[in-house]
Amino acid sequence: MGSQSDWATMRHCAETLDALGIGHQARIVSAHRTPDRLVAFAKNAESEGFEIIIAGAGGAAHLPGMTAAMTPLPVLGVPVESAALSGMDSLLSIVQMPGGVPVGTLAIGKAGAVNAALFAAAILARNDAGIAERLLEYRSRQTDNVAATPSSDG
């Protein structure tokens, strides 16, 4: 993520990965404020054993795209909700990549952070039966938790 302030959003991604038993690391890396850290991280991520990068950033969110430019790994982008423009700036700056350098862009905020973890799980599940099974269980629990009728105090 681009800043400590993104953790309130991105922790939902980390918690979802934990729930699915998927190993992960959370790091603060900024294309703007820590450019050398970004280059070192993105260029070495594959050789360090990372399989997917989830990049959450807000405002002028260059982090996901710059990361994607420097790694062959799949990069998922989470637009963090910004105070000034409610995350529309984050969304548009992450989603509007030029052809040839894709970032898989999720929804703004918490839903996007959770879905980035689930999307990563779906990719990893193709080659990992344990993750595939846990993802199915997660989806099944989610289905079971949707009531068929509304409660009067809901």
Ligand SMILES: Nc1c(C(=O)O)ncn1[C@@H]1O[C@H](COP(=O)(O)O)[C@@H](O)[C@H]1O
């Ligand atoms: N978008 C980026 C990048 C980047 O794209 O490299 N680095 C920090 N930021 C974003 O700036 C916002 C405000 O950060 P602060 O709260 O630290 O001022 C955060 O949402 C962060 O992701």
